Amino acid sequence: MELAKTYYTQEQIIQGLIMKDKLALEVLYNNYSGKLYGIIAAVFESHEARISVLQKAILKVWIDSDHFDSEKEKFFIWILKVVRDCIMEEIRLSNTDSQPIYGDGQLSDIINPCDYSVFYKVFFFGTPTHEVAEELSLTSSDVHKCLYRAMQNLKVHFAQSTDQ
Numbered sequence: 382m383e384l385a386k387t388y389y390t391q392e393q394i395i396q397g398l399i400m401k402d403k404l405a406l407e408v409l410y411n412n413y414s415g416k417l418y419g420i421i422a423a424v425f426e427s428h429e430a431r432i433s434v435l436q437k438a439i440l441k442v443w444i445d446s447d448h449f450d451s452e453k454e455k456f457f458i459w460i461l462k463v464v465r466d467c468i469m470e471e472i473r474l475s476n477t478d479s480q481p482i483y484g485d486g487q488l489s490d491i492i493n494p495c496d497y498s499v500f501y502k503v504f505f506f507g508t509p510t511h512e513v514a515e516e517l518s519l520t521s522s523d524v525h526k527c528l529y530r531a532m533q534n535l536k537v538h539f540a541q542s543t544d545q
Contacts, residue, residue, distance in 0.1 A: 391456055398446035406443050413457075414439065417464050420535070423488045424468055438467040458532070465504055491538045492531045499527035
């Protein structure tokens with residue numbers, strides 16, 4: 382497969398996106414769209430809203446790829462923040478029905494309950510981690526561990542979902 386031959390590493394994908402290489406965009410979509418769609422699906426019932434948010438998020442990653450700083454965060458976390466912003470924008474700008482982010486088969490069932498409250502505050506409300514730590518009486522290290530575990534749970538779940 383030509384995509385795999387051209388972009389072996391995440392760093393190469395990022396560089397390709399920064400250089401606006403359409404092949405890098407295709408690799409980004411192939412590597413991440415299933416996982417991102419799964420997260421978006423936990424928020425919106427409508428397939429059209431899900432696709433709209435996914436397309437906006439992928440486009441925003443493409444356009445803003447030069448703003449990604451690997452010194453500050455991991456690429457997947459940065460993409461998730463872009464998705465979060467697109468979800469919030471879709472909710473604000475439209476009358477799209479959004480379903481709760483909790484309940485049977487939703488994110489709260491995927492993420493450990495202890496980690497979910499931290500993930501929810503950081504991901505969906507954009508609360509800085511130091512504020513979450515203070516609010517929940519946790520250390521900053523504990524907040525980052527919760528986020529790490531939540532992300533691991535999501536990666537495993539959505540990897541399994543896209544394989545089926």
